[in-house]
Amino acid sequence: MNETSPYIGFEEYSEHVPTSIPLAVQQATGRFVSGRAARVAELPQWEELRQIGSDIRQHTIENMDGYLTHLEAAVLSAGGHVHWAESGEDARQIVLQIAKENKVKSVVKSKSMATEEIHLNRALEAAGIESLETDLGEYIIQLAGTGPSHIIVPAVHLTKEEIAVLFSKHLGIDAPNDPIELARIARETLREKFLSAEMGISGGNFLIAETGTLVMVTNEGNGRMCTTMPDIHVAVVGIDKVIPDWDSLTVFLKLLARSATGQKLSTYTQFITGPRHAEGEGGPKEFHLVLLDNGRSKILKDPVGRDVLKCIRCGACANVCPVYKNVGGFAYGSFISGPIGAILSPQMLGTQAARELPFASTLCGACADVCPVKIPIPTILRHLRRRVSQGDEFSKPTLSTSIRVTASLASFALAQNWLYRFGTRVLPTFMSIFKRGNWISNAPYPLSRWTKARPLPSFTASFRNWWKKEKDSTK
Amino acid sequence: MTKAQLFITCLGDQFYTSTLKSMTRILEDLGVELMFPPEQTCCGQPLFNNGFEDKTKGVALNFLKAFSKSDAPIVAPSGSCVSMIKHHYAELFPEGISEHDLAIDIASRTFEFTEYLVNVLKVTDVGAVYPHKVTYHATCHYLREMGLKTEAKTLLNSVKGLEFVSLKEEETCCGFGGAFIVTFPEVSRSMMENKVNDILACGADTVVMCEPGCLMNVAGGLHKAGSKVRAMHIIDLLASK
Ligand code: SF4
Numbered sequence: 165m166n167e168t169s170p171y172i173g174f175e176e177y178s179e180h181v182p183t184s185i186p187l188a189v190q191q192a193t194g195r196f197v198s199g200r201a202a203r204v205a206e207l208p209q210w211e212e213l214r215q216i217g218s219d220i221r222q223h224t225i226e227n228m229d230g231y232l233t234h235l236e237a238a239v240l241s242a243g244g245h246v247h248w249a250e251s252g253e254d255a256r257q258i259v260l261q262i263a264k265e266n267k268v269k270s271v272v273k274s275k276s277m278a279t280e281e282i283h284l285n286r287a288l289e290a291a292g293i294e295s296l297e298t299d300l301g302e303y304i305i306q307l308a309g310t311g312p313s314h315i316i317v318p319a320v321h322l323t324k325e326e327i328a329v330l331f332s333k334h335l336g337i338d339a340p341n342d343p344i345e346l347a348r349i350a351r352e353t354l355r356e357k358f359l360s361a362e363m364g365i366s367g368g369n370f371l372i373a374e375t376g377t378l379v380m381v382t383n384e385g386n387g388r389m390c391t392t393m394p395d396i397h398v399a400v401v402g403i404d405k406v407i408p409d410w411d412s413l414t415v416f417l418k419l420l421a422r423s424a425t426g427q428k429l430s431t432y433t434q435f436i437t438g439p440r441h442a443e444g445e446g447g448p449k450e451f452h453l454v455l456l457d458n459g460r461s462k463i464l465k466d467p468v469g470r471d472v473l474k475c476i477r478c479g480a481c482a483n484v485c486p487v488y489k490n491v492g493g494f495a496y497g498s499f500i501s502g503p504i505g506a507i508l509s510p511q512m513l514g515t516q517a518a519r520e521l522p523f524a525s526t527l528c529g530a531c532a533d534v535c536p537v538k539i540p541i542p543t544i545l546r547h548l549r550r551r552v553s554q555g556d557e558f559s560k561p562t563l564s565t566s567i568r569v570t571a572s573l574a575s576f577a578l579a580q581n582w583l584y585r586f587g588t589r590v591l592p593t594f595m596s597i598f599k600r601g602n603w604i605s606n607a608p609y610p611l612s613r614w615t616k617a618r619p620l621p622s623f624t625a626s627f628r629n630w631w632k633k634e635k636d637s638t639k
Numbered sequence: 640m641t642k643a644q645l646f647i648t649c650l651g652d653q654f655y656t657s658t659l660k661s662m663t664r665i666l667e668d669l670g671v672e673l674m675f676p677p678e679q680t681c682c683g684q685p686l687f688n689n690g691f692e693d694k695t696k697g698v699a700l701n702f703l704k705a706f707s708k709s710d711a712p713i714v715a716p717s718g719s720c721v722s723m724i725k726h727h728y729a730e731l732f733p734e735g736i737s738e739h740d741l742a743i744d745i746a747s748r749t750f751e752f753t754e755y756l757v758n759v760l761k762v763t764d765v766g767a768v769y770p771h772k773v774t775y776h777a778t779c780h781y782l783r784e785m786g787l788k789t790e791a792k793t794l795l796n797s798v799k800g801l802e803f804v805s806l807k808e809e810e811t812c813c814g815f816g817g818a819f820i821v822t823f824p825e826v827s828r829s830m831m832e833n834k835v836n837d838i839l840a841c842g843a844d845t846v847v848m849c850e851p852g853c854l855m856n857v858a859g860g861l862h863k864a865g866s867k868v869r870a871m872h873i874i875d876l877l878a879s880k
Pocket residue numbers: 315423474475476477478479480481482504531534535536537538539
C-alpha cells in the first residue's frame with residue numbers, strides 16, 4: 165500500500181487553488197466555529213469533559229485488542245456477523261462477497277469516512293452494483309465525481325450555484341440556486357432508491373464493546389433509512405472506533421456534536437445492536453460489521469503517532485485551521501483533510517507519498533486547542549517531520565538530499581558561533597545589493613520564495629557592534 | 640542589583656537592531672544590569688521544527704554554553720524562541736547526562752520580554768507615551784505555547800495616549816510559520832493577506848506583536864499593500880516617549 169500510494173503534491177496544489185474554494189470553506193467553517201464557541205461557553209466543565217474524553221480514548225487505543233475481542237463476541241451474540249479486514253482491498257472484497265451472495269443489484273449508502281477511505285463506491289460500480297450516496301453532501305460529491313473535502317461537510321467547497329449546475333447536468337432538470345429546493349430534488353430522487361435497494365451500507369461513529377452496539381450520529385435521517393429499509397445492513401467501521409461502554413458514550417456524545425457543528429446533540433443518534441430479531445420488528449434481516457484495520461495496527465506501534473487514533477472525526481481542527489481554510493480539503497490529497505489529515509495520511513499512506521503533509525502547517529496550535537480528545541496535533545506533526553527529514557524506526561528519511569545537506573550546513577554554522585558571527589558581518593553587505601530603501605523586494609533564491617509575496621526587511625545586523633562600542637565606552 | 644542576559648535571537652540580530660537597542664534601554668532604565676554573551680547564535684528552532692532533531696543538538700549546546708556562564712535570567716524578544724528553549728531543549732538530551740540538567744536549569748530561567756517585565760519584574764508601566772490607535776496581533780507560540788494571554792495587553796494598557804482597537808481574529812496565525820513561509824509561499828501569502836485585511840479594517844494606525852518573525856511577515860504585507868499602518872514590535876512602542 166505504502167509504495168504504491170500516489171504522491172500528494174500539497175505545494176503544487178496550493179499554487180492554484182480555485183478562488184471559490186477558500187470563500188465557501190471560510191463561510192461554512194466560520195459558522196461551525198462560532199457555534200462551537202457558544203456551546204462550549206455554556207458548559208463550565210468543558211475542559212474536564214475533554215480530559216475525560218481524552219483519557220478514555222487513550223485507554224481504549226492502548227487496550228484495543230481486548231475491546232475488539234469483546235466487541236466481536238457481543239455483535240455475534242446479538243445475531244450479527246463480524247468480518248475482519250486487514251486492508252482496504254480485503255474490506256472491498258468482503259462487501260462485494262456479501263452483495264454477491266445476496267444477489268444485490270443496488271445499494272444505498274449513508275455518509276461514511278471508512279468507505280471513502282477504501283473507495284468502496286468505485287469497487288461496487290466496477291462489480292456492476294449501483295451504489296447511491298444518500299447524505300446530501302455525499303450525494304453532491306458523488307455527482308461531482310470527487311472525494312470529500314471536509315470530514316463532516318463533504319461538499320463544503322461547492323457554492324449553491326455550482327451545486328445547481330451539477331444537479332441540472334446529471335438529473336436532466338433545470339435546478340434552481342436555492343438550497344431548500346435542491347435538497348427537495350435530492351430527496352425525491354433518493355426516495356425511490358431507498359425502496360428498491362437490497363443493501364444499505366453505513367459507517368459508524370462509535371462501536372460499544374460492552375453490548376456490540378453500532379452508534380451513528382447524523383443530521384439528515386437518511387442514515388436511519390439506509391440501515392433499516394434494505395434487508396441487509398453492512399457497516400464498515402475502522403477498528404479505532406471502539407469504545408468501552410455506554411458510560412463512555414455519554415462523554416463522546418456531549419463532545420462530538422458540540423465540537424463538530426455547534427449542536428448540543430445531532431438530530432439523529434442511532435443505536436444498532438445486531439439485526440432484527442423477529443419478523444415485524446424494525447431493522448434488517450442481516451447485520452454485518454466489517455472491522456477495518458488498513459494500517460491502524462501498524463500506527464498503534466508508534467507511541468507518539470498512535471494518538472491520531474483517538475480521533476472522533478468531528479472536524480473541529482479543520483474548522484479552525486488557517487491553512488485548511490485557505491487551501492480547502494483537496495490539497496491534502498486523500499479522503500481526510502485538515503490537521504487530522506496531515507497527521508493521519510503520512511502514517512496511513514507512508515511518508516514517501518505524503519511527505520509534504522506534516523510540513524503543511526505553521527504549528528500555530530489552534531487545532532490542539534479545540535480537539536475534543538486533546539490530540540497533540542503539533543507534537544505529532546513535528547514527530548512526522550522528523551520521520552521525513554531524518555528517518556526513524558518506522559521509515560527511512562524521504563526528504564531530498566539537497567535539503568538535508570542544507571540543513572547540515574545551517575546546523576554547522578549555527579553551532580560554530582564564529583562562523584555565524586562572520587556570516588552576520590557579511591550578509592548585510594551582500595544583501596544590500598538587493599535593497600530598495602528599507603526593503604528587499606527581489607531576493608535571490610530561496611528567499612525569492614519569501615519576496616514573491618511580500619518584501620523582506622533589509623538586514624541591519626549592527627546590534628553587536630553597537631553593544632561593543634556602548635559598553636566599551638562606558639567602562 | 641537585578642541582572643539579566645540578553646538573547647537577541649537570530650532574526651532580531653539580523654533585522655531588528657533598533658528594537659534590540661530599545662529593549663536594552665527599557666531594561667536598563669528599570670535598573671536591570673544586562674549582559675550580552677557574544678557566542679549566542681540561534682535557538683535552533685528552524686532545524687528542530689523541520690524534523691532535524693539530531694542537527695539541533697549542536698546549536699542548542701552552543702546556546703547552553705553561551706548562557707551558562709552566568710546564572711542570571713535570560714530575556715528574549717520572542718515568545719517562539721523562548722518556547723523552543725523552555726519546552727524542547729531538555730528532550731534533545733537524554734536524562735542522566737549533564738546537558739539534560741543544564742537544559743532544565745536554563746529553561747527555568749529563560750523569559751520572553753513581556754513575560755519578564757510583567758511576571759518577573761512586576762512592571763506594567765514603563766512610562767511610554769504613544770498617542771495612536773493601536774491594535775494587537777496575538778502571535779501563535781507566544782499565545783499558545785507560552786500561554787501569554789494578558790501580558791502584552793497589560794503593558795499596552797498603561798501606555799499614555801494609546802487608544803486600543805481590537806483586531807478581528809486576533810489569535811489567527813499570520814502565515815509566517817518559520818520555514819513554512821518559503822515552503823508553501825502561496826498558502827502563507829493568503830494567510831498573510833487575511834491578516835493584513837483584518838488589520839486595515841480595524842482602523843488602527845499601528846499594529847504590535849511580540850515576535851520578530853511574524854512582524855517581518857505582517858510588516859512586509861502592509862508595505863506591499865501600500866498601507867501607512869505601522870507594524871512594530873511591542874518593544875518599539877514601549878520605548879516611545
Ligand atoms: S483530530 Fe480532534 S479535532 Fe480533529 S477531527 Fe479528530 S477529534 Fe476532531
